[in-house]
Amino acid sequence: MILLNNQFVSRDEGKVDIEDRGYQFGDGVYEVIRVYNGKLFSLAEHLERFKRSMVAISLKLPYASETLTDNLKTLVEKNNLRNGIIYIQITRGAASRNHGFPNNTTPVISAYTKEISRPIEALNSGISAHLVEDFRWLRCDIKSLNLLGNVLAKQEALDHGCQEAIFHRGERVTEGSSTNVFIIRAGKLLTHPADNFILNGITRRYVIELACQLGLPVIEKSFTLNELLTADEVFVTSTTQEVMPVVKINQSTIAEGRVGKWTQLLQNAFESAITSP
Ligand code: PMP
Structure with a gap:
């Protein structure tokens, strides 16, 4: 399963618009969070930095940060991830291509997990x-x-x-x-x-x-x-x-x-x- 905005869907179901600003401009920010033994390591620090990056590019989470925390923990559980990473990103969303910020777009959040071992x-x-x-x-x-x-x-x-x-x-x-x-x-x-x-x-x-x-x-x-x-x-x-x-x-x-x-x-x-x- 992946997280797309506030929903858990299969990876095949997760669709992003071709004019998403993350895709066209790299207009978004991300985090990579390590999971050791099913636990998210330094989660609070990662989410704090995620917020800081969002503020720096004038992006706002479209839902409460507690919801995001819960969603990430649920994603790890749903995917039975023991050791690996969560990748999460937020983009300014889809809009007709123009450099300036569009009006009224909804940011797009996506996250997935991946098993990796320690090097x-x-x-x-x-x-x-x-x-x-x-x-x-x-x-x-x-x-x-x-x-x-x-x-x-x-x-x-x-x-x-x-x-x-x-x-x-x-x-x-x-x-x-x-x-x-x-x-x-x-x-x-x-x-x-x-x-x-x-x-x-x-x-x-x-x-x-x-x-x-x-x-x-x-x-x-x-x-x-x-x-x-x-x-x-x-x-x-x-x-x-x-x-x-x-x-x-x-x-x-x-x-x-x-x-x-x-x-x-x-x-x-x-x-x-x-x-x-
Ligand atoms: N610098 C850069 C340019 C990076 O991409 C990363 C990894 N994201 C780091 C430093 C290390 O950051 P962290 O310890 O939070 O993974």
């Missing part, structure tokens, strides 16, 4: 990343459906045999194509501040809290390409990638190609959090 192998061995100039717009804090910049960067990384693209604006490292980037230098954790240049990841915030609990000082400050390439440890975070070690960036090997000590501690803390009842 255990990569979490143990780390991934390689490829550097890409950040050619995206200046509102990366909005979780917008417009992902073309991210898509092109990720493909460039894949074409270079890497699993993630790390964006930089000139010398300054921003974030990954679908992750936030962290480095460890001299016993401190550094990550780009949550401004308009990055998406403030739910996993990013979670990891910052875990680091504080572990006594690892956190500095939310941007760092340079050189600081990235000569860091003691590098990892990226996201809802599906969790705390993912980066062991190679372009031609530079990081942490002798192994999962670093702090990265491992943060991975352990994260794993405890998602497996606790």
